[in-house]
Amino acid sequence: xxxxxxxxxxxxxxxxxxxxxxxxxxxxxxxxxxxxxxxxxxxxxxxxxxxxxxxxxxxxxxxxxxxxxxxxxxxxxxxxxxxxxxxxxxxxxxxxxxxxxxxxxxxxxxxxxxxxxxxxxxxxxxxxxxxxxxxxxxxxxxxxxxxxxxxxxxxxxxxxxxxxxxxxxxxxxxxxxxxxxxxxxxxxxxxxxxxxxxxxxxxxxxxxxxxxxxxxxxxxxxxxxxxxxxxxxxxxxxxxxxxxxxxxxxxxxxxxxxxxxxxxxxxxxxxxxxxxxxxxxxxxxxxxxxxxxxxxxxxxxxxxxxxxxxxxxxxxxxxxxxxxxxxxxxxxxxxxxxxxxxxxxxxxxxxxxxxxxxxxxxxxxxxxxxxxxxxxxxxxxxxxxxxxxxxxxxxxxxxxxxxxxxxxxxxxxxxxxxxxxxxxxxxxxxxxxxxxxxxxxxxxxxxxxxxxxxxxxxxxxxxxxxxxxxxxxxxxxxxxxxxxxxxxxxxxxxxxxxxxxxxxxxxxxxxxxxxxxxxxxxxxxxxxxxxxxxxxxxxxxxxxxxxxxxxxxxxxxxxxxxxxxxxxxxxxxxxxxxxxxxxxxxxxxx
Amino acid sequence: xxxxxxxxxxxxxxxxxxxxxxxxxxxxxxxxxxxxxxxxxxxxxxxxxxxxxxxxxxxxxxxxxxxxxxxxxxxxxxxxxxxxxxxxxxxxxxxxxxxxxxxxxxxxxxxxxxxxxxxxxxxxxxxxxxxxxxxxxxxxxxxxxxxxxxxxxxxxxxxxxxxxxxxxxxxxxxxxxxxxxxxxxxxxxxxxxxxxxxxxxxxxxxxxxxxxxxxxxxxxxxxxxxxxxxxxxxxxxxxxxxxxxx
Numbered sequence: 055x056x057x058x059x060x061x062x063x064x065x066x067x068x069x070x071x072x073x074x075x076x077x078x079x080x081x082x083x084x085x086x087x088x089x090x091x092x093x094x095x096x097x098x099x100x101x102x103x104x105x106x107x108x109x110x111x112x113x114x115x116x117x118x119x120x121x122x123x124x125x126x127x128x129x130x131x132x133x134x135x136x137x138x139x140x141x142x143x144x145x146x147x148x149x150x151x152x153x154x155x156x157x158x159x160x161x162x163x164x165x166x167x168x169x170x171x172x173x174x175x176x177x178x179x180x181x182x183x184x185x186x187x188x189x190x191x192x193x194x195x196x197x198x199x200x201x202x203x204x205x206x207x208x209x210x211x212x213x214x215x216x217x218x219x220x221x222x223x224x225x226x227x228x229x230x231x232x233x234x235x236x237x238x239x240x241x242x243x244x245x246x247x248x249x250x251x252x253x254x255x256x257x258x259x260x261x262x263x264x265x266x267x268x269x270x271x272x273x274x275x276x277x278x279x280x281x282x283x284x285x286x287x288x289x290x291x292x293x294x295x296x297x298x299x300x301x302x303x304x305x306x307x308x309x310x311x312x313x314x315x316x317x318x319x320x321x322x323x324x325x326x327x328x329x330x331x332x333x334x335x336x337x338x339x340x341x342x343x344x345x346x347x348x349x350x351x352x353x354x355x356x357x358x359x360x361x362x363x364x365x366x367x368x369x370x371x372x373x374x375x376x377x378x379x380x381x382x383x384x385x386x387x388x389x390x391x392x393x394x395x396x397x398x399x400x401x402x403x404x405x406x407x408x409x410x411x412x413x414x415x416x417x418x419x420x421x422x423x424x425x426x427x428x429x430x431x432x433x434x435x436x437x438x439x440x441x442x443x444x445x446x447x448x449x450x451x452x453x454x455x456x457x458x459x460x461x462x463x464x465x466x467x468x469x470x471x472x473x474x475x476x477x478x479x480x481x482x483x484x485x486x487x488x489x490x491x492x493x494x495x496x497x498x499x500x501x502x503x504x505x506x507x508x509x510x511x512x513x514x515x516x517x518x519x520x521x522x523x524x525x526x527x528x529x530x531x532x533x534x535x536x537x538x539x540x541x542x543x544x545x546x547x548x549x550x551x552x553x554x555x556x557x558x559x560x561x562x563x564x565x566x567x568x569x570x571x572x573x574x575x576x577x578x579x580x581x582x583x584x585x586x587x588x589x590x591x592x593x594x595x596x597x598x599x600x601x602x603x604x605x606x607x608x609x610x611x612x613x614x615x616x617x618x619x620x621x622x623x624x625x626x627x628x629x630x631x632x633x634x635x636x637x638x639x640x641x642x643x644x
Numbered sequence: 645x646x647x648x649x650x651x652x653x654x655x656x657x658x659x660x661x662x663x664x665x666x667x668x669x670x671x672x673x674x675x676x677x678x679x680x681x682x683x684x685x686x687x688x689x690x691x692x693x694x695x696x697x698x699x700x701x702x703x704x705x706x707x708x709x710x711x712x713x714x715x716x717x718x719x720x721x722x723x724x725x726x727x728x729x730x731x732x733x734x735x736x737x738x739x740x741x742x743x744x745x746x747x748x749x750x751x752x753x754x755x756x757x758x759x760x761x762x763x764x765x766x767x768x769x770x771x772x773x774x775x776x777x778x779x780x781x782x783x784x785x786x787x788x789x790x791x792x793x794x795x796x797x798x799x800x801x802x803x804x805x806x807x808x809x810x811x812x813x814x815x816x817x818x819x820x821x822x823x824x825x826x827x828x829x830x831x832x833x834x835x836x837x838x839x840x841x842x843x844x845x846x847x848x849x850x851x852x853x854x855x856x857x858x859x860x861x862x863x864x865x866x867x868x869x870x871x872x873x874x875x876x877x878x879x880x881x882x883x884x885x886x887x888x889x890x
Contacts, residue, residue, distance in 0.1 A: 113827075124812035124825035131814040386816070403813070408691045408709045550794070550813075550820035552692050557735035560818050561769045581769060588731045591704040592694045 058379070059083060059099055061348050063217040063225075065192040066143030066171065067105030076103050077114065090119050091419075093129060093401030097136055098342070098382045102193055105141030112138075132403040132549075134177065134385030135193070135342045144211050147177035147190040151304040152539040153463045153525050154179075154187040162187055162199055165208070172211050178387055178543060179304035180343040183462030183525070184230045184469045192217050193345045196224055225346070229311050230469030233485060235456045236448055237319075238311075238472050240436045244318050245363040247438040248325045252371055256330045260286070263330075263434075265442035267454040271429035272298065272390075273497055273521030274596075275453075278434070281424060284414035285331045288422035295328045295336040296418060298395055298427040302341060302387040303498030304543060305523035308458035308470050309428040313340070313347050316432060317354040321378065323431030325368060326438055328376045331424050336378040339395050342385045351380055387547035391595050392425040394549065405551045406595035429458055429522070450476025453514035457522065461486045463494075464528030471524075479518065480509040488526050493533065493611075498523035499540035500600035503533075503607035533615050537604045538566050544601035555598030558589035562605065574620050583609070652716040654698075659712075667707035667718055668696055677873040678720055679729055679758050681736075681847050682795035683708040685877060687804070690796050694732050695758065699725060726762060733759050734768040739818075741773060741790035742848075748857035749849030751865025752880035755793060757872035776821065781832035784854055785843060792822050792850035802842035810836045822850070844881055 080099065084092050096115065100107050107130055116123045130136045148154075148163045166174035182188035185197040194217065196207065203224065210220055231238060251259045263279040270276045285293060297320065301309040312320055324336050340348060355378055358364040368374045381399050383389050389398045393407035396418050417423020426434075433455055437445045446454040453475035459482060462468045466487030473482060479494060493505050496513065497520040504511065504518065511517045527536065545559040562585045565578040586602025593599050608615055650661040654676050661670040666689060671678050678698065682690040689708035696707040699719040707720070719725060736755060744750050776789035794813060799822075802810040810831075814823040826833035836842070843851060862868065866880045 109827075122809040122812060122825040123827065124814070124823045125809070127823055127829075128812040128814040131819075132816045134816075403816075408689065410711065546817065548817040550815065550817040553694050553732050553735050553739065553793075556818055556820065557739035557769075557772075560772055561735065561738065564770060564772060584731060585735075585769070588728060588735065592697045592706075592728060592732060594691055594694070594706075 058352055059095065059348070060352075061102055061193070061345050063192070063194050063220070064102055065105065065217045066214050067141045067192070068143075070108070070140040071104040073100070073104070073108045073110040073114065076100065087118055090121065091399075091401045093119060093121070093126070094133075094384065094398060095381060095401070097130060097133075098384050101136050101384070102345070105145070105192065106137045106139060108140075109138070129401070129403055132386065133342070133383070136384050142171060142173040143214060144172040144217070145192055146172060146174045146196075146207075147180070148174060149178070149180040149182065149186060149188050150176040150539070151179040151183060151186075151543075152536050153183055153305065155535075155539065156463075156531060157187045159187040162189070162204060165204060166211075169208065169211065171214065177343075177385065178302065178547060179306070181301060181307040181310045181341075182227065183305050183307055183460065185228055186462070190343065191220075193342075194225055195227055195343075195346055197227055227310070227314075227346075229315055231311065232461070232467050232469040233471040233473070235472035235474070236440075237432060237436050237456050237458070238316070240319065240439060242319075242322070242435070242439055244322065244358065244361065245369055247322050247435050248329065248363065249369050251326050251329055251438055252369060252374070256286075259326065259330050259438070262437065262442045266437050266445045267452070268430075268433055268437060268445065269453070269515055270426060271433065271457065271521070272427045273303075273501070273519055275515040275519055278426065278430060281414050281426070282327070282331055284412070285422045285424045288415055290422060292419070292421045293331055293333040294418040294421060294423040295324050295331065295333040296395070296399065296413075296423055296425045297324055297336070297338045297431055298390065298392060298425055299338050299344065300341040300383050300390040300395060301344075301428070302390045302547075303500065303521050303523050304540075305460060305462050305495065305498050305525040306521060307460040307462075308522045310344065310347070311470050312428045312432055312458075313344065313351060317351055319432045319435050320428055321354065321358055321364070322438075323434035324378060325363070325376060326434055327424055327426070327431065329368075329374060331422070333424070334375050334377075336376065337399055337418070338378060338380045339389070339399055340380050340382050341389075342383045345382060348380060348382060355380070386549075387543075388549045388595070388597050391597060394595070395425065396423065403549070405549050406597075449474055450512060450514045450516075452516050457513065457520065459513070459520065459524045460522050461524045461526065463526035464488060464491060464531070465526045473513065475514040476512045478510055478512055479504060482513065482524060483509065483526065486524075486526065488528075490529065491526050492529050492531055493527045495525040495527065495536070495604075496520045496523070498525075499543055499604055500596070501603070503536075503604060503611065505611045533608055533612060534570070534619060537608050538570060540604040541566055541601070544597065548597060548601075552592075552594035552598060554589040554592040555594065555601060558585040558593075558598070559601055561585040562602075569616065569619050572619070572621065576620065579609075579616055579620070650712070650714050652712045652714070652718055654718045655721050661712045661714075665712040667698060667700070667705075667710050667712050667716070670712045671707065671718075671720070672876070676720070677876065678707045679761065679873070680708060680877070681754055681758065681793060682797065683877075684797055684845065687797060687800045687845070690800075693736070693793065693795055695729055697725060697728055697732070704728070730762040730764055731768065733762055733764055734766075736793055737767050738769045738771045739774070740792065741771075741776065747791070747849050748852055749791070751860070751862065751868050753849055753867075754847035754872065754877075757867040757875075760867070761872050772818075774818070779824065779831045781830040782836060782854075783832070784838035785831065785836065786852040786854050787822070787824070787831050788850055788852060789821055791848045793848055794820055794822065795847060797845040797847065798822070798842040798851055801845045802836075802840060805841035808835045808840065808842070810834045810840070810842060844879060847879070
């Protein structure tokens with residue numbers, strides 16, 4: 055599965071494009087009998103070219119991949135960006151993270167609701183929170199949606215102008231680096247760090263990794279050397295290195311920068327990992343929202359191959375074959391969970407696996423697999439360059455190195471900030487230009503909601519651990535809407551596998567809706583509290599374990615936000631008799 | 645062979661284990677019932693219903709997916725865990741459309757029996773009344789998604805025993821639905837037959853035989869006189885108690 059694809063800007067899509075013309079292309083790319091593991095990649099390819107996955111394509115896949123139609127339907131239906139219904143010429147997916155809703159995204163979406171040729175749909179955060187409100191048009195990003203820009207987009211749609219001909223300026227994503235530190239400024243000759251590891255030996259690098267104290271940058275903070283050790287201990291010829299580039303936590307976009315402007319660093323880190331654990335193949339699992347980075351990233355891989363830094367003999371070492379392929383996701387937050395990511399990488403529904411066994415011993419195709427995120431691999435390369443002592447000295451006790459923060463929301467300078475581990479929340483708030491905010495959401499919806507009395511806390515693994523999302527919430531904002539938005543997000547992104555997350559998120563969302571409509575009582579609060587507790591205790595994976603966090607944080611920190619919204623009726627009566635019989639009265643003309 | 649050295653304790657009582665046991669394997673062999681719906685002795689763990697939650701080492705874990713490690717101390721029959729299981733059961737009820745009094749499977753249903761076993765008196769949560777399509781196209785079997793708890797047992801049985809791949813789960817989150825494998829999407833157009841193993845593993849009334857319903861009078865149904873913790877994982881049409889469950 056090292057097939058490369060290409061994803062140009064597509065559309066307007068015809069109402070029901072035939073499948074036959076692209077069947078040839080798919081056969082050339084994936085072979086006459088494609089690997090079952092390629093299912094999702096083929097679906098993504100079809101979806102992007104035709105705007106949907108036609109029934110003929112499903113039949114063709116079922117026959118050629120030896121799968122049941124139901125299984126293929128099951129995969130298509132799991133991913134938000136795959137569809138079986140014939141497309142509109144243009145599909146606009148508006149990012150509905152709370153910071154963008156607060157920037158007027160509802161009105162932006164409504165503007166396109168009744169226009170011909172276009173569908174306006176909501177979607178989870180697309181990684182452009184620092185230059186929002188933003189949307190995707192047929193998969194490509196449109197940041198900075200001002201009224202003028204939206205008018206221009208509406209005109210382009212009305213005249214059925216091909217997306218490929220829309221002005222490049224509309225798609226321009228700014229790097230938005232506000233504060234670069236030792237990681238972003240780290241300079242090296244591609245391949246030099248791999249050579250250094252080759253010269254020093256795997257054991258020496260493992261010792262450096264252990265001594266550095268490097269921990270995974272995804273937020274959970276698992277010791278990287280322990281993960282690698284477990285994988286190294288497995289004596290099998292087939293192992294894998296996987297990069298989690300499924301940056302789905304709302305408000306996060308630092309991987310966007312690393313993937314677009316620092317791909318060399320990422321690939322260098324993955325290559326070192328492959329050498330040390332003994333993998334011959336690597337995969338970058340790129341979130342569907344970052345499809346626009348696919349061709350660029352592929353070019354970086356191709357350049358490495360031409361330079362002899364990927365391929366049969368990496369850096370000329372006869373005993374070191376290694377290559378990397380990109381695998382696209384298709385709109386599913388849960389695939390950021392590493393075992394769900396592996397399921398998706400194998401072309402299935404992104405349902406988290408039963409653990410143990412863990413990926414380090416039973417990962418991709420059941421083989422030992424190291425899964426780390428983009429920032430972690432970059433830090434690995436940096437570590438190989440500067441050594442353990444210097445790396446550890448960059449951070450705080452127990453939290454070595456620096457951390458990239460994606461800052462968005464109510465501040466003067468949204469963008470990417472590289473700070474030493476252990477930097478206080480208040481310091482970052484000062485840096486991004488905000489005065490006296492109401493609160494800050496650190497680590498996204500699954501992270502923590504912090505109030506001013508907690509702003510002295512350090513951002514590190516021992517205090518406030520963050521995957522890199524930092525949303526500033528201004529004084530004028532309504533924290534109830536924040537929690538409502540986050541619960542709706544989890545509800546939408548729950549894979550549906552386990553009861554506490556599937557049913558619990560639904561119970562929470564329904565009860566919050568009753569409160570939002572002014573029909574909530576103490577009963578609703580109690581129900582939400584219980585459902586959140588059950589989900590956090592009994593869910594199958596981290597998504598369910600954390601979906602109650604936003605509610606619990608707000609309920610603990612500012613209980614009045616909920617209390618002020620409750621009806622005064624302590625018995626839980628919510629029946630408004632006049633409203634309930636209004637329709638019947640109207641029908642009887644009374 | 646069980647090995648005392650590998651043993652665990654459940655609520656203080658010693659439970660011998662075999663190598664490779666999960667907590668639920670060891671418990672059921674020792675005659676200790678842990679509620680479950682998606683786990684099945686023949687098909688193994690799935691980990692989705694979460695009814696078998698226990699506490700081990702201060703952490704909440706699913707007994708069906710957690711390896712029994714030597715010396716592990718498991719809390720199962722405590723007030724806290726029973727309340728957790730009760731809430732999960734209630735979540736399953738409001739997640740579908742379960743109208744026990746009119747259901748053909750009443751008295752033989754594991755979800756209902758589990759609810760009785762946990763002392764469930766009400767739904768607790770507001771019902772969500774989801775729209776779920778009924779598929780009555782098949783001659784012998786009815787697929788009523790209202791009652792489906794997405795335990796995946798029919799999927800597993802059709803894949804592994806019948807080799808027919810009749811079922812698959814589609815959709816995501818609250819929209820997850822059981823889907824028959826046919827171009828029409830109807831059960832009629834699949835290879836499904838009432839003789840399939842998949843037709844005999846549904847723990848609820850989602851896959852029902854069309855004929856002979858309500859044949860057993862109240863009082864003589866599977867769980868009428870004996871509670872599920874004593875009957876274990878068994879369907880009304882099973883000849884003998886399934887597998888190792890007590």
